[in-house]
Amino acid sequence: MSQAPMPDAGLTVLDPTGERSVAMRERLPRLDTLSGRRVALLDITKARGDVFLDQLEQHLVRRGALVTRYAKPTFTKPAPVDLRQEIAMQCEVVIEALAD
């Protein structure tokens, strides 16, 4: 009785991972100025994230940026696809207030 052929006497195991291939995306060039640019401020709805973003908004507005505020429905889940699309369509820069 001959066994299945083996390349060497080692062990064959099956890959337990998702076997993803990483997609490489080029970053957008950094903006020279925020003046006149549309900046998204995304609140993940953690406690006092709004306080932090209020401060940030004042600084940005002083530099001439146009600010739009967004919020995730809950901090425990990824932002819905629609919200991500909306931000991508409407804004050139996004700042996310992550965690407490």
Added chain:
Amino acid sequence: MPEVSPAQVGTGPIAAPQMPDDGIVVVVKRDCPTCLLVTPALEQLAGGTEPLDVVVQDDLEPFTHLAGARMDTDLDLSWILDIDTVPTIMRRSGGVEVDRAAGWSRTQWERLTGTADLAPGLPEQRPGCGSLTQDPAVRSGLRVRHEGWRLAARRIQISALDDEMESLFERGFTDGLPVVPPTPVRVLRMLEGTTRAPAEVVAVVPPDLVECTVEKVAINAVMAGCKPEYLPVVLAALEAACTDDFNIHGLLATTWFAGPLIVVNGPIARAIGMNSGVNALGQGNRANATIGRALQLVVRNVGGGRPGGVDRATLGNPGKYTFCFAEDEVGSPWTSLATERGMAEGASAVTLFAAEGVRGMADQTSRTPESLARSFAACLASVTHPRTVIAFDAMLVVCPEHGRVFAEAGWDKARLHAELAELLLLDTDPLLAGVGGLDMGLDPKWAGHKLPKFRDGGLLITYAGGKAGMFSAIIGSWASGPIGSQPVTVEVRS
């Protein structure tokens, strides 16, 4: 990067060696007294008008004088014909098998071959022997040879120069404890635990949102140490975990302690020998230990959720290695957790719960349900923080000696739920921020109110544990309801 071996199996089933379209096929082996005994019958059939194939598994020598005798090289034909016993006699007609008998029985052989007075010198019947394909040492290799093509996962070749256990650690496949190497033969054996196809997608697993097949679950279940019969429970647990309601993505990412707890209900828990008694929440039972671990390995390996990556737990808890137990439905005076959550009586189900660690609740004094419920309430009020309300869920695991107090007083589970809800409707004034020099607390706007500790449906009650000890358990949770994680119950399918 792991070395990838060349494909070791083909892309489809191995074709069956040639057989006559019409005629008789008999599979025999020399190492079987019954096969040798029936040689006169084979000789008689070989002299007849119908084509006869004698397929020999081990040694052709005693059968060489028969015209149709040949070796079953590599046992491929025996495997494809699914032979359990030798001798097995089959009739083929129009290219397909139409009849079969195992062992020697004159009546059956005569009927099947249409021959009268077959080998009159032989006894009426004799049982056969096991086919060589049933030999465990041979069967593993055959299974991979014939069914390995069903496995789509990439093959990783670990060199003979490397220690396979170390190699699996180095590749980052483990949770910090050794894993069982997921060889093709082990994974094929694991897949026998379910009727679902290896390629069927079970769930989309966060955080990488990867479509996870039954096969990938089986690979991780092998690594966790599961037996094939546990696989349906692991599959159901993964389905439940990856629902939007349970939200394992958020549970993984949170800085909080919690991880997935699996409570198993129904006949499958007993069938696979799960522990719901002494030390039910602890170590020592293979099913409890490995089912919870398999779920976490899938999240790690398939979903890509790893500590320090998307898992940002400040401290975590040891239950994140594995946390799974069965409810003691036989001993429980109450309806089971799964039934309470809408499953049919007698169905097997898993309930996923976002669980932090286990905290003990001692009351060796109370002998009335009213007093014991107050004890439970006092301890439950401290879940997360004594000053949080309607924030995190909790699970109460009632031990037998506490359960008895309620059962003897005629309290069903609904009554205990109602009494606890009443006791846990808290006066807000002692919970306000700043009271007693403690800054954390409710906004002063809530002064003079009564608020529930848990949201409606946010307290789960289960029953488990050894018969001695008036110690129940409280398992805290995480951000509850639609904003965080909600318990999810899913039926276990075969």
